[in-house]
Amino acid sequence: MAHEEITKTSRGMKLVIRNIGLLLSGDLKKPILDADTVVVRDGRISAIGKEKELDAEGTANLIDANGTALVPGLIDSHVHPVAGDWTPRQNQFGWIDSCLHGGVTTMISAGEVHTPGRPKDVVGLKAMAITAQRSFATLRPSGVKVLAGAPVIEQGMVEEDFKMLAEAGVKFLGEVGLGSVKDGPTARQMVGWARKHGIQSTIHTGGPSIPGSGLIDRDVVLAADTDVIGHINGGHTALPDVQIRALCEQSERALEIVHNGNERAALFVLRTAKELGILHRVILGTDAPAGSGVQPLGIIRVIAALSSIAELPAEVAFCFATGNTARMRNLDCGLMEVGRSADFVFMDAPQHSAGKNLLESVRFGDLPGIGMTVIDGVVRSERSRNTPPAARVPQIVK
Ligand SMILES: [Zn+2]
Numbered sequence: 001m002a003h004e005e006i007t008k009t010s011r012g013m014k015l016v017i018r019n020i021g022l023l024l025s026g027d028l029k030k031p032i033l034d035a036d037t038v039v040v041r042d043g044r045i046s047a048i049g050k051e052k053e054l055d056a057e058g059t060a061n062l063i064d065a066n067g068t069a070l071v072p073g074l075i076d077s078h079v080h081p082v083a084g085d086w087t088p089r090q091n092q093f094g095w096i097d098s099c100l101h102g103g104v105t106t107m108i109s110a111g112e113v114h115t116p117g118r119p120k121d122v123v124g125l126k127a128m129a130i131t132a133q134r135s136f137a138t139l140r141p142s143g144v145k146v147l148a149g150a151p152v153i154e155q156g157m158v159e160e161d162f163k164m165l166a167e168a169g170v171k172f173l174g175e176v177g178l179g180s181v182k183d184g185p186t187a188r189q190m191v192g193w194a195r196k197h198g199i200q201s202t203i204h205t206g207g208p209s210i211p212g213s214g215l216i217d218r219d220v221v222l223a224a225d226t227d228v229i230g231h232i233n234g235g236h237t238a239l240p241d242v243q244i245r246a247l248c249e250q251s252e253r254a255l256e257i258v259h260n261g262n263e264r265a266a267l268f269v270l271r272t273a274k275e276l277g278i279l280h281r282v283i284l285g286t287d288a289p290a291g292s293g294v295q296p297l298g299i300i301r302v303i304a305a306l307s308s309i310a311e312l313p314a315e316v317a318f319c320f321a322t323g324n325t326a327r328m329r330n331l332d333c334g335l336m337e338v339g340r341s342a343d344f345v346f347m348d349a350p351q352h353s354a355g356k357n358l359l360e361s362v363r364f365g366d367l368p369g370i371g372m373t374v375i376d377g378v379v380r381s382e383r384s385r386n387t388p389p390a391a392r393v394p395q396i397v398k
Contacts, residue, residue, distance in 0.1 A: 111174020
């Protein structure tokens, strides 16, 4: 397990990725780009196009994609990290590294709620959030960007608390509802203070996930008006369809589908979003680690399930875990665009898939084979130890 201090950067470095067989953009409006080469400078995308038209001079690093697909690094919108690459929930080490092997390059904390002895008093929860933010900003497990430090709101917090948290670098709230604030009006007031000071919010939607958590129904979700409707398909216990539909229709916030949720409800959300023309609001998470465990392949499993069962083009399903999340969550990754973070996953159809290529195999419900990951222009892993083997893998030329 290679941990990396964030101070080690790719500054001054140039990377060229050539011979890309399929370039996915992460953008629903145009999910497939007509290009075979991506150039990276200083950890960011500097050019996208045809190899013969691009400047490949002075290339320090060259990767031959070998005809595989290049996809923006996957974003898990809903994780519960604790400390480094350890989760006490299932007492596992190395879960983040394992998720990197499932194509995840960025994770967003929905609260460090599994921390043993988690403080619930206001000064304690603020201290813990700031500690988590600092800890994961300093040390990236296997290079994965873990955006952590997400306090769970408790009764008694005042606007000054949110201002102080924001000034200290906290950018996300943990799931509303996991603490003592479970009513709409209080949640709405605190979410409003958080938003005013630049902190994004999410909410625990549905029945209790584990002993100690509670029910958050449609009325509370709509009243709280968090930026993300966290696990709209339940975590695991989903709301009735009529309430889920109301959330799709009456809110304009992100609709987060998680792996550790109700699968039937996930399909209902997707079909409703399709019918209402709001697929741009669909984002994906795992909600791992959880009672259901850690799913290193959770995000690609949801992509393959939604694409195959809900009959959605695979390139569209990939947008949910890339560009959609980046836009709804204001991240600088997730899209194949000049200036964005050079976070990539190389994928191909798995060996012996019934599908002829990556997109067809996902449409048939197979998981993609991952051949390499890149974060900030630096190779972080090669052939995945967790996915079915990719038919083709990229090669580091120099
Ligand atoms: Zn939850």
